[in-house]
Amino acid sequence: MIDLHCHLDLYPDPHSVVHECHTRGTYVLSVTTTPSAWEGTHALAKQAPRIRTALGLHPQIAHLRKAELPLFEKLLPKVRYVGEIGLDGGPEYKQFWQDQELVFNRILDLCVQEGGRIMTLHSRRAATPVLDALEARSQAGTPILHWFSGSQRELSRAIEMGCWFSVGPAMLETNKGRQLVAKMPRDRVLTETDGPFAQTEGRPLLPWETARASAVLASVWNHSQDAVEQQLRQNLRTLTGKSGLPLDGT
């Protein structure tokens, strides 16, 4: 099982979730919403070789945490994965748009300087500006659009630009989500939960519950679930450029 976008530190009992991931052999990209959360979140997974911790600054709190950009810069050389970063065009965050752009563009510039990173990106109601920013800084690394909810036209553009996609049970419950995933290149799709923010049946999704997403992929792709899992593992290896442990590096 692979969860490429999960907020491990935000579960009520992160240690038990980490333990369960370890027991089940779940690969997790543990994303953070602030640079100051990185050390503690990284420490959570010290004994779990299949969990990697990404350095992030979430667009919904960019205006509150922009003073943490120097800390982001300091930590960036230690990490291979960056996220959650991006832009949010929802009405409640539009007023902070300037700060969002400042933070996002600065992070992309830093990733360029550091030779590129694997990035997990938020683009709610902002797919076009996120793609514009990525296009302007094409050396920032490999973008993964998490929970993509843009238009079919924006999706085509993202595919042409070489973006990857992580899709979860909540996204795939909707017709729109399933129509989008049907158009995504199968060799650039990975699963995620976005737990504990994303929920199922009124409770937070847990990392191994990406099985629900691979079940939907099996029906959309007309594959067995085993074949889907195999494809996803291969995709993770391609993404991370590793022949052994798919999620390697810090």
Ligand code: MN
């Ligand atoms: Mn998230």
